[in-house]
Amino acid sequence: MPAAYAAPRFLPAGDAALVVELGDAIDDRLNERVMALDRAIAGTGIPGVEETVPTYRSLLVLYEPDAIGWAELVRRLSALLDDLPAEAPAPAGRRWTLPVVYGGSFGEDLAFVAASHGLSEAEVVERHAGAEYRVHMIGFQPGFAYLGGLDPALRTPRRADPRPKVPAGTIAIGGAQTAVYSVEAPSGWHLLGRTPVRVFDLRRPEPFLLAPGDRVRFRPVPGDAWDGLVHRVEGGEAVAEAEMLP
Amino acid sequence: MTPVLRVTSPGTLTTLQDLGRRGWLRFGVPASGAMDPVGLALANALVGNPLGTAALELTLAGAGFAVENGPVRIAVAGGEFPLALDGETVAGVRSHWLEPGRTFSLASARAGARAYLAVEGGFRVEPVLGSVATHVRSGIGGWQGRALRAGDALPLDKAAAEPGVERALPAGFKRPGHPRVRVVLGPQDDRFTAAAIETFLAAEYAVTNQADRMGYRLTGPKLEHAKGPDIVSDAVAPGSVQVPGFGEPIVLLADRQTTGGYPKIATVIGADLPALGQRRPGERLRFEAVTVEAAQAARRDLKAWLEKLPSLLVPAGRELDSEHLLAVNLISGVTDGRNGSLPAGLTPGSG
Numbered sequence: 001m002p003a004a005y006a007a008p009r010f011l012p013a014g015d016a017a018l019v020v021e022l023g024d025a026i027d028d029r030l031n032e033r034v035m036a037l038d039r040a041i042a043g044t045g046i047p048g049v050e051e052t053v054p055t056y057r058s059l060l061v062l063y064e065p066d067a068i069g070w071a072e073l074v075r076r077l078s079a080l081l082d083d084l085p086a087e088a089p090a091p092a093g094r095r096w097t098l099p100v101v102y103g104g105s106f107g108e109d110l111a112f113v114a115a116s117h118g119l120s121e122a123e124v125v126e127r128h129a130g131a132e133y134r135v136h137m138i139g140f141q142p143g144f145a146y147l148g149g150l151d152p153a154l155r156t157p158r159r160a161d162p163r164p165k166v167p168a169g170t171i172a173i174g175g176a177q178t179a180v181y182s183v184e185a186p187s188g189w190h191l192l193g194r195t196p197v198r199v200f201d202l203r204r205p206e207p208f209l210l211a212p213g214d215r216v217r218f219r220p221v222p223g224d225a226w227d228g229l230v231h232r233v234e235g236g237e238a239v240a241e242a243e244m245l246p
Numbered sequence: 247m248t249p250v251l252r253v254t255s256p257g258t259l260t261t262l263q264d265l266g267r268r269g270w271l272r273f274g275v276p277a278s279g280a281m282d283p284v285g286l287a288l289a290n291a292l293v294g295n296p297l298g299t300a301a302l303e304l305t306l307a308g309a310g311f312a313v314e315n316g317p318v319r320i321a322v323a324g325g326e327f328p329l330a331l332d333g334e335t336v337a338g339v340r341s342h343w344l345e346p347g348r349t350f351s352l353a354s355a356r357a358g359a360r361a362y363l364a365v366e367g368g369f370r371v372e373p374v375l376g377s378v379a380t381h382v383r384s385g386i387g388g389w390q391g392r393a394l395r396a397g398d399a400l401p402l403d404k405a406a407a408e409p410g411v412e413r414a415l416p417a418g419f420k421r422p423g424h425p426r427v428r429v430v431l432g433p434q435d436d437r438f439t440a441a442a443i444e445t446f447l448a449a450e451y452a453v454t455n456q457a458d459r460m461g462y463r464l465t466g467p468k469l470e471h472a473k474g475p476d477i478v479s480d481a482v483a484p485g486s487v488q489v490p491g492f493g494e495p496i497v498l499l500a501d502r503q504t505t506g507g508y509p510k511i512a513t514v515i516g517a518d519l520p521a522l523g524q525r526r527p528g529e530r531l532r533f534e535a536v537t538v539e540a541a542q543a544a545r546r547d548l549k550a551w552l553e554k555l556p557s558l559l560v561p562a563g564r565e566l567d568s569e570h571l572l573a574v575n576l577i578s579g580v581t582d583g584r585n586g587s588l589p590a591g592l593t594p595g596s597g
Contacts, residue, residue, distance in 0.1 A: 139505025
């Protein structure tokens, strides 16, 4: 795992938080290890640990210093890391398949992305929907999932002129990443399509569809399927398909 | 009928805030909550609430309210926003019992940036993701996920506040403070030159106009990155001081995005965040580095102070008749001519 450090770094983030940094790259296996540490903490329950935030290559651990000191927390975290399998941990979480209408008014930049890579629009859709992505981390907006695993042929630098607003459900490419917009937001990414699935919806008992570590696939659907899918979503139906990873 | 607080004038950014959400950072939801939790605690203590009860946070500008349907008890603390009852300015930081039909208003801040308006028993508002705190940007929590507007009618949780003895802050009351903003260096202080760290801790910075609940952009000497201004995005702790490419620091506060891609030179300690939340554009500040252990000791001190806060309050109208004043006089050893300025019947140590 060349992206990973030989030894983890424990970095202070104030008086009640600590960063466990495992490497310095965007890398699936490094990220798997962050998730594995996160699951290990959740599984054992270190007293005084109040919240954890997994990101690409590090884990933020918020703790109550009256319940656990720095040295003891580092000792407990080191022990959990030592017990993680050295090789790629088994994937966990869920695999989601989200219906997407690509191009046209649903994905205004599909033509631009195709032209800038010398591909046809159909080839861009085929490559984008042909990959399986993993949720590297969630940030930027509530429920906004940064997805790793974009076909290198589709990497596209961000727009020089960001759009002030793109709708929730937008599927876009920014650099080497792709994402599903969770709420209406400004965006400098290239818009490929849109899903009727709400990845963040406070009306659901579980408001967040995607969790760090989940896998995501996109299933192209024709534009005339949009209204029907939106109707089903509004009726409370889960049009996203989920399966548990082994 | 439940008493209601009717908004007659909403101010610039008046939101419901408590101590913020826990457990949702991993889903990209900021903690939010009061920018000055000590101000929130003071207002709540004055009306007899648990200290983290949700209250209205006003930002720089004043606001106006009318009491409807039943009596309420209110208190305003935090920044200095002079309070007027039915147009009459009242002095002191204390609770007030107001019958339906009465109105009150807060003037713009004379000092500080945020005031907390607490009501006895709290507001009747459903928590969202475990908290009443408002995150306006994503429309989560608070009153319909947004800042208050004129005409909003906020229901109170308590059927009717009883008349009784009002509470006040004693004369000479001071909240805990420290002259500088204390930080723990890191997590990415190694991404800066030694000169940058030295500058950061020695120089004076000013709060710019880009100062809101997400964070304060500061202006002052630029800080040089040792390995460039971009890092692989990671999670952002409360009080993180991030330094983007232009070299001036940004302190990330209650509504900060949960992840960020700029190196973080230091983190403001929890004990100094409440006072920072009262800083306003143009104010100057200096940083001071402390160890994790010292930062944790300061956190414990503040926690202990908050625990004894309710016992520091005195009956309103007798603010000068406090043990505090007695102690001051005993220490000075004289009861000098200043006693002549005390209201009739108020003698230090008389009760």
